[in-house]
Amino acid sequence: MTSVPADNESAAATPAKSTIALTGDGDQLALTGDLDIGTLIEAKALLKKWSKPGAGRALDLSGVGDMDTPGAMFLCGLNKHGVELTGIHADHRALLDLLNGLDLEPLPPVPSVPRWREIVIQIGKAAHDARHEAADLITFVGRTASWTVDALLHPSCLRPAAISRHVSETGIKALPIVGLMAVMIAIVIGYQGVAQLRPYGGEDFTINLVAVSVMREMGVLITAIMVAGRSGSSFAAEIGVMQTRDEVDALKVMGIEPMLVLVVPRVIALVITLPLLTFFADLMGLVGGAAIAQFQLGMSPTQYVLRMPQVLDGGDFFVGMFKAPIFAFFIAVIGCMHGLRVTGSAESVGRETTRAVVKSIFLVIVLDAFFSILFEKLGI
Amino acid sequence: MTARTKARGEPILSARGIVNRFGKQLVHDKLSLDIMRGEIIGIAGGSGSGKSVLLKTLLGLHQPNAGEVLLNGEPVQSISATEKAALFGVLFQQGALFSSLTVAQNIMLPMREHTALPDEEQEEIAAMKLALSGLPAESGIKFPSALSGGMVKRAAFARALALDPEILFLDEPTSDLDPIAAGGIDDLIRKLNDSLGITVVVVTHDLTTLFTVCGRIAVLVDRKVTVDTADKLMRSDNPWIHEFFHGPRAEGAMKARKASHGN
Numbered sequence: 228m229t230s231v232p233a234d235n236e237s238a239a240a241t242p243a244k245s246t247i248a249l250t251g252d253g254d255q256l257a258l259t260g261d262l263d264i265g266t267l268i269e270a271k272a273l274l275k276k277w278s279k280p281g282a283g284r285a286l287d288l289s290g291v292g293d294m295d296t297p298g299a300m301f302l303c304g305l306n307k308h309g310v311e312l313t314g315i316h317a318d319h320r321a322l323l324d325l326l327n328g329l330d331l332e333p334l335p336p337v338p339s340v341p342r343w344r345e346i347v348i349q350i351g352k353a354a355h356d357a358r359h360e361a362a363d364l365i366t367f368v369g370r371t372a373s374w375t376v377d378a379l380l381h382p383s384c385l386r387p388a389a390i391s392r393h394v395s396e397t398g399i400k401a402l403p404i405v406g407l408m409a410v411m412i413a414i415v416i417g418y419q420g421v422a423q424l425r426p427y428g429g430e431d432f433t434i435n436l437v438a439v440s441v442m443r444e445m446g447v448l449i450t451a452i453m454v455a456g457r458s459g460s461s462f463a464a465e466i467g468v469m470q471t472r473d474e475v476d477a478l479k480v481m482g483i484e485p486m487l488v489l490v491v492p493r494v495i496a497l498v499i500t501l502p503l504l505t506f507f508a509d510l511m512g513l514v515g516g517a518a519i520a521q522f523q524l525g526m527s528p529t530q531y532v533l534r535m536p537q538v539l540d541g542g543d544f545f546v547g548m549f550k551a552p553i554f555a556f557f558i559a560v561i562g563c564m565h566g567l568r569v570t571g572s573a574e575s576v577g578r579e580t581t582r583a584v585v586k587s588i589f590l591v592i593v594l595d596a597f598f599s600i601l602f603e604k605l606g607i
Numbered sequence: 608m609t610a611r612t613k614a615r616g617e618p619i620l621s622a623r624g625i626v627n628r629f630g631k632q633l634v635h636d637k638l639s640l641d642i643m644r645g646e647i648i649g650i651a652g653g654s655g656s657g658k659s660v661l662l663k664t665l666l667g668l669h670q671p672n673a674g675e676v677l678l679n680g681e682p683v684q685s686i687s688a689t690e691k692a693a694l695f696g697v698l699f700q701q702g703a704l705f706s707s708l709t710v711a712q713n714i715m716l717p718m719r720e721h722t723a724l725p726d727e728e729q730e731e732i733a734a735m736k737l738a739l740s741g742l743p744a745e746s747g748i749k750f751p752s753a754l755s756g757g758m759v760k761r762a763a764f765a766r767a768l769a770l771d772p773e774i775l776f777l778d779e780p781t782s783d784l785d786p787i788a789a790g791g792i793d794d795l796i797r798k799l800n801d802s803l804g805i806t807v808v809v810v811t812h813d814l815t816t817l818f819t820v821c822g823r824i825a826v827l828v829d830r831k832v833t834v835d836t837a838d839k840l841m842r843s844d845n846p847w848i849h850e851f852f853h854g855p856r857a858e859g860a861m862k863a864r865k866a867s868h869g870n
Contacts, residue, residue: 264722264732264770271728295771296739296803297732318804325802326735332744334711334734572752574706 245293249273254283257314259290262298270301280308289314299326360586367564368557374486375494389492390499397458398500402507404457408449409508413437413515416445421523434520434531435538441512442543448595450508451554454501455587459562462493463583466566467576475567485567494559501555502548509547542607550598554591561587619644619806620665620683620774625674627660634660636830637674642774647800647807648834649817651851652827658810661827662778665808666695692721696772696805700779702763704751710737710762711747717769733765740765741795757788764795774806775799781813789813793820814860826851837864 245261247270262270277284286305294302299322306312306327315323340348378384420433466489469475478485513535520526526534565583569575618641627635634657642648642665652658663669665676667683676683678694686694704713714733718724724732734744740761751759760780767775777796781789793816799805809821817824818837825834828847833840841852851857 264718264724267728268724296735296768297728297771300732300735321802321804325739325798329735329738331735331738334730334747335745337709337748572706 257287261293263295264297267297282309285311287314294319299323303327371560375491378491386492390496393496405504405508406511409511410515412445413512417519437516438538443546446509446512447505447547447550450504451591455558459558459587460580460584462562463566463580467569470569490563497555497559498552502551505551557590558587621677626672628672638832640832645804646822649821649824650810656827693770694773696767697776698763698767702759714766714769736765756783777809796820815863818860818864
């Protein structure tokens with residue numbers, strides 16, 4: 228093909244502000260200039276007196292240069308009010324005919340509900356949803372437990388490759404961030420402890436405070452929240468994306484149970500990794516405690532380590548570790564449940580992922596509070 | 608000043624010596640293409656032949672490794688965002704309607720950004736664009752998720768037309784549509800080209816669209832582009848082009864072309 232050098236004086240490339248003017252008087256007026264989206268308001272203002280129906284009026288358009296669809300629509304409106312359009316260019320004729328041929332209707336008003344009713348509706352919806360969410364969660368926990376037990380009883384159904392992949396994803400890759408968080412939390416508690424206990428001369432007990440709270444509560448809680456944010460969300464998003472691409476249905480059609488290949492390996496993997504991560508977080512928390520002891524209390528690391536057996540007993544460690552697999556189970560179950568609840572669109576993946584994270588962190592904290600009270604009553 | 612008042616038949620958009628490379632893979636090798644004012648040109652090619660990359664290059668969304676795209680003689684990269692919005696309208700393959708806005712708000716968005724029109728006028732224009740695209744006014748207050756595939760394409764059409772662009776780019780406008788809806792889209796393309804004088808660039812696999820709507824067809828083969836009318840391309844001795852225009856599906860589309868040219 229031949230290429231023609233484009234050297235035309237393009238107004239589009241160097242846009243001049245389009246202008247419009249009205250000449251003539253009485254019922255015989257003429258428009259000159261451009262009638263486009265930029266001059267529409269001006270043109271409407273110029274021809275305001277003709278906005279009511281009437282007869283015997285004419286508008287000459289021979290001076291109109293450029294016209295676009297909004298401009299043509301305005302002229303068609305005038306025409307319907309009895310204004311005769313004269314001197315129309317051939318180019319504009321097609322445009323006006325097109326617009327005249329359209330069946331123009333205004334946009335219908337958006338249906339609106341009074342605010343007080345909206346509030347009542349929202350409360351009702353929220354209550355209804357909460358009930359269904361709770362029922363769904365309980366059902367799904369039951370289904371997952373049943374399939375997991377089933378898989379454990381028939382080890383050939385287990386998928387070691389999938390489990391080890393998830394252990395690596397949720398565990399090994401989370402080590403740096405979990406460790407860092409544990410050190411930071413220990414330092415935060417330590418600083419507060421020293422500041423609060425110093426007036427009573429009891430700042431040495433800061434070590435007890437840090438060690439016990441990290442072992443019993445903070446180690447596992449921080450780890451569980453981190454894992455909920457990291458892995459619970461990724462479970463929901465991974466399964467959710469599979470759901471949008473019909474991959475889950477493809478599994479079902481092939482006679483493969485999605486619970487067994489998608490949910491069970493993730494649950495088992497997280498139940499393995501969260502206790503290990505918690506153990507790591509406990510150690511790092513104690514390291515943070517050692518730093519506080521060194522810099523705030525002037526206690527050497529050796530002295531700190533030697534104090535530990537007096538400060539901690541086996542019960543503290545057990546209390547923390549006991550909670551880890553339970554948190555892990557719920558984080559994994561909630562992540563998978565929301566992933567499987569994704570319907571079609573991509574935005575629902577985002578929505579369900581957010582819900583999964585919020586719900587699992589909420590549940591982790593509620594369960595932790597419950598366990599705190601329980602262990603207190605049991606005297607452990 | 609715009610397409611409507613300018614003579615047809617001069618290049619409005621020219622790609623010169625475009626080279627696109629991804630890693631070691633050469634997609635376009637010194638490709639040149641002139642798009643004439645007021646024409647409907649189809650861009651066809653096999654999967655992976657670089658149709659979408661070419662479209663993005665023409666739009667200035669993708670910077671080619673070499674070569675340039677000229678719009679009215681000016682490099683497309685140097686055109687400001689506001690001017691570009693008034694010059695280009697794009698119908699993306701999936702519609703790309705903003706899901707958080709209603710259809711009417713989607714259409715009004717470019718007007719809201721680039722003009723000073725009051726809300727009433729914007730709504731009036733949005734309703735007109737809907738009618739122009741063949742949608743009822745009620746669909747304006749719906750959200751894109753409540754529309755069928757064909758309606759999404761029409762709504763996206765209406766949004767692409769919001770600022771009366773000079774060039775309309777359509778990426779697979781008839782894919783995922785049933786034949787009736789696809790035929791409706793074909794008619795719409797013709798109608799807009801006839802009455803508004805819009806230059807239309809259609810990227811498509813749909814042979815019926817290529818044969819019945821497009822004046823010229825640009826076929827991407829072997830990293831180059833071959834541009835001609837359907838009749839001449841039918842006689843091409845390039846094996847891929849021959850197969851493309853003489854396969855069993857092409858025969859059916861040719862019948863449609865004869866039928867549409869007959870009446």
